[in-house]
Amino acid sequence: MCGIIGYNGKENAIPIVIDGLKNLEYRGYDSSGIAYFHNDKIKIIKEKGRISELEKILDDDKSTLCIGHTRWATHGKPSRVNSHPHASGEITIVHNGIIENYASLKEDLISKGYKFLSETDTEVAAAMIDYLYKEEKNKLKVLEKLEDVLRGSYALLILFRDDKDTIYALRKGSPLIVAKSKTGNLVASDIPAILDYTKDYYLLDEGEIAIIGKKDIKFYREEKEIKKELLTFKFDIGSAKKEGYKHFMLKEIYEQPKVIKNYLEHYLNNMDLIPDLSLYEKIHIVACGSAYHAGLIGNYLFSEYGDIEASCFVASEYRYKKNFINDKTLVILISQSGETADTIASLRLAKESGAKTLGIVNVVGSTIARESDEVIYINAGCEIAVATTKAYTLQVLTLSLCAYKLGLIKGKIDKQLEKELKVSYKNLPKEIEEILKLDYKKYATKIAKSKNVFFIGRLLDYYICEEGSLKLKEISYIHSETYPAGELKHGTISLIEKNTPVIAVITDKKIAEKTISNIKETRARGAYTLVLKQKDIEISHDIYDDVIEIEELSDLVSSILTIVPLQMLAYYVADSLGYDIDKPRNLAKSVTVE
Numbered sequence: 001m002c003g004i005i006g007y008n009g010k011e012n013a014i015p016i017v018i019d020g021l022k023n024l025e026y027r028g029y030d031s032s033g034i035a036y037f038h039n040d041k042i043k044i045i046k047e048k049g050r051i052s053e054l055e056k057i058l059d060d061d062k063s064t065l066c067i068g069h070t071r072w073a074t075h076g077k078p079s080r081v082n083s084h085p086h087a088s089g090e091i092t093i094v095h096n097g098i099i100e101n102y103a104s105l106k107e108d109l110i111s112k113g114y115k116f117l118s119e120t121d122t123e124v125a126a127a128m129i130d131y132l133y134k135e136e137k138n139k140l141k142v143l144e145k146l147e148d149v150l151r152g153s154y155a156l157l158i159l160f161r162d163d164k165d166t167i168y169a170l171r172k173g174s175p176l177i178v179a180k181s182k183t184g185n186l187v188a189s190d191i192p193a194i195l196d197y198t199k200d201y202y203l204l205d206e207g208e209i210a211i212i213g214k215k216d217i218k219f220y221r222e223e224k225e226i227k228k229e230l231l232t233f234k235f236d237i238g239s240a241k242k243e244g245y246k247h248f249m250l251k252e253i254y255e256q257p258k259v260i261k262n263y264l265e266h267y268l269n270n271m272d273l274i275p276d277l278s279l280y281e282k283i284h285i286v287a288c289g290s291a292y293h294a295g296l297i298g299n300y301l302f303s304e305y306g307d308i309e310a311s312c313f314v315a316s317e318y319r320y321k322k323n324f325i326n327d328k329t330l331v332i333l334i335s336q337s338g339e340t341a342d343t344i345a346s347l348r349l350a351k352e353s354g355a356k357t358l359g360i361v362n363v364v365g366s367t368i369a370r371e372s373d374e375v376i377y378i379n380a381g382c383e384i385a386v387a388t389t390k391a392y393t394l395q396v397l398t399l400s401l402c403a404y405k406l407g408l409i410k411g412k413i414d415k416q417l418e419k420e421l422k423v424s425y426k427n428l429p430k431e432i433e434e435i436l437k438l439d440y441k442k443y444a445t446k447i448a449k450s451k452n453v454f455f456i457g458r459l460l461d462y463y464i465c466e467e468g469s470l471k472l473k474e475i476s477y478i479h480s481e482t483y484p485a486g487e488l489k490h491g492t493i494s495l496i497e498k499n500t501p502v503i504a505v506i507t508d509k510k511i512a513e514k515t516i517s518n519i520k521e522t523r524a525r526g527a528y529t530l531v532l533k534q535k536d537i538e539i540s541h542d543i544y545d546d547v548i549e550i551e552e553l554s555d556l557v558s559s560i561l562t563i564v565p566l567q568m569l570a571y572y573v574a575d576s577l578g579y580d581i582d583k584p585r586n587l588a589k590s591v592t593v594e
């Protein structure tokens with residue numbers, strides 16, 4: 001949440017920072033701003049709205065040092081005054097994260113004579129740094145001290161008015177990377193911001209400070225200089241660009257056959273990279289949002305194929321409850337970004353309780369990847385659209401491979417089944433390509449007119465419905481609810497009116513008849529029914545208005561195919577309504593606040 005970037009070097013830093021902000025806009029887009037040295041003074045320009053609004057008010061100034069920020073509001077509504085950078089006395093900062101004790105610090109600083117213009121916690125942090133600097137005079141010591149003073153999570157870029165050649169950066173709980181390009185040094189909250197200039201970067205660790213000069217970068221921990229390893233970003237730079245698609249979301253949906261194929265080639269041929277889950281007595285899967293929906297599927301597959309006690313939890317709940325875990329428990333943390341605050345907290349809690357932890361992560365070197373005992377990278381490449389698609393399917397695929405390996409070890413998958421499953425995995429990318437060829441617009445226009453949509457399914461189909469419904473809600477702003485198909489009649493069916501869309505998923509032959517009965521119940525009350533089903537499941541024409549058919553695949557794999565039409569449907573509904581699909585209102589890509 002919030003994107004930050006800084007450049008210090010030989011070039012004009014302002015366009016570099018503006019470009020970087022555009023590449024980070026998916027992290028937050030309520031408002032943006034920059035600060036740079038101009039005639040030995042720090043000049044701040046900021047504006048509410050998208051970065052294009054900021055560009056309209058830029059001067060022709062040039063500066064070789066600049067920091068910038070794109071905001072996802074936490075403290076105070078989106079407005080120019082609440083936008084970053086914030087300045088106080090000698091100090092100007094941009095900030096990602098939340099300062100939890102800002103209210104008491106603010107009171108204290110007001111009593112010391114500080115005045116505040118904004119409602120933000122960030123302005124309080126700026127004033128606090130200014131206060132400490134006036135007391136202490138030593139910049140490094142002041143920054144080291146911050147860890148004791150500021151509670152919460154933060155990544156900060158700091159400019160001191162008396163040092164026009166340096167950006168100071170530090171992190172606690174929010175990611176920051178530092179990079180060297182041919183013309184200077186960069187610092188950012190996320191890789192896409194720097195990819196136009198370099199692929200090599202340093203990852204700032206918890207409690208570390210970077211002092212970024214025009215040539216040199218120095219790293220410190222506990223006031224001692226430290227050496228850090230230079231890392232290389234391995235994915236295509238192209239993967240952070242739209243490449244002709246109208247939206248990143250559409251591009252990422254279409255990328256799925258390719259990333260899944262690459263993933264399977266890598267992991268199916270190297271099954272030793274998939275951990276042996278049979279070593280544990282029980283498994284907890286912990287995640288948020290779509291990653292949690294992926295976890296629901298994994299949870300089901302682990303029980304079915306691995307005969308193991310598995311449970312799936314929303315991270316923001318898990319971290320506050322008794323979990324009864326010990327060293328025989330494996331806690332699996334699923335996260336695209338690897339930086340989701342509640343998932344990180346759950347990971348730390350699991351480790352403290354003695355459990356083993358496995359991270360299923362996309363962003364290389366992210367906090368969850370680094371702090372988990374083991375990590376499986378899903379290798380989705382950059383996912384820019386706020387609504388996740390390819391990362392979600394790869395999360396499900398990873399859990400599927402874990403269940404597959406568990407089934408082999410536990411003898412639940414015999415030779416014959418193993419052969420069939422391999423065929424299912426192999427066919428998956430091709431089947432996704434086929435399903436992508438269908439025309440979704442014709443269904444989308446019917447759904448786009450509605451105020452409420454219902455998704456129903458049983459077991460795996462229900463978990464898929466949860467994800468399909470979230471996709472629709474987050475980008476089309478149409479209210480939708482998901483129910484286990486048998487549950488609707490216990491209350492919610494009262495909401496079904498003439499033409500209310502009911503999207504029903506049926507891929508499990510064993511329980512298809514039951515779901516079919518539930519579809520009939522909604523149709524009898526006037527619902528428009530769109531059925532998404534496997535080809536081999538027979539249904540009569542009088543239960544649906546429209547039908548989308550997908551190939552029959554093993555249940556270890558089928559969910560990955562089933563979600564694709566629902567992703568496409570959500571996309572085309574939102575597109576037909578003219579919404580900004582990659583940047584839905586109120587959302588941000590990486591949820592680094594609790």
Ligand code: F6R
Pocket residue numbers: 288289290291292334335336337338339340343386387388470471474589590591
């Ligand atoms: C929805 C979506 C979110 C994320 C959730 C977890 O499309 O993207 O629900 O799945 O915020 O994020 P990560 O996976 O980064 O932990």
